[in-house]
Amino acid sequence: MDIRKETILADLMTEEEVPNTTFLKSVVIILGILIIGVASLIGVTIYKRATKTTETETVQEIPLPTGIVTSSISSFGEVNINVPAGLSVGSVKADQGLLLITYERFEKPELILVFSPATGKEIGRLLLNP
Structure with missing residues (x-):
């Protein structure tokens, strides 16, 4: 057992x-x-x-002053705008009663001219630093 x-x-x-x-x-x-x-x-x-490039960064939009342009549109005739040396016209935009002309060098914006379509006069310049 x-x-x-x-x-x-x-x-x-x-x-x-x-x-x-x-x-x-x-x-x-x-x-x-x-x-x-x-x-x-x-x-x-x-x-x-x-791999993100700096060229694709978005630019913040700056609101344009609206009180500068008068609401009455008058005929101002013909205005010649000279292109600065070494730059080419990149784009022309109309926004909030203003005309924006962007000048570029090697496809990079360098200068923005702000015009009043009502008077045909240059209101200001924006110089873009590289």
Whole structure:
């Protein structure tokens, strides 16, 4: 009987219940995917910020003074506007009763002239520093 008890006892000690690890495995897999995703997002963000050029920065718009231009439109005839040496006309825009002429050098804005369409006179100049 002693031998029988020992064999039964040995069988009971070697047969342990194995815990179910499927839940733990799924949690580890999900966390691994999340870590890879966040690391990729950080890498892409750093790459985009490192390769960002300064030319694509947006310029804040400055509201133009509205009290300068009179509401009555009078005929002023013909006005000659001389283009400064070394610059070319980049754009001409009319906004809030004013005419804005942008002069560029090598496709970079350098000077903005503000004219009154009602009088045909230059109101001011905006010099853009590089």
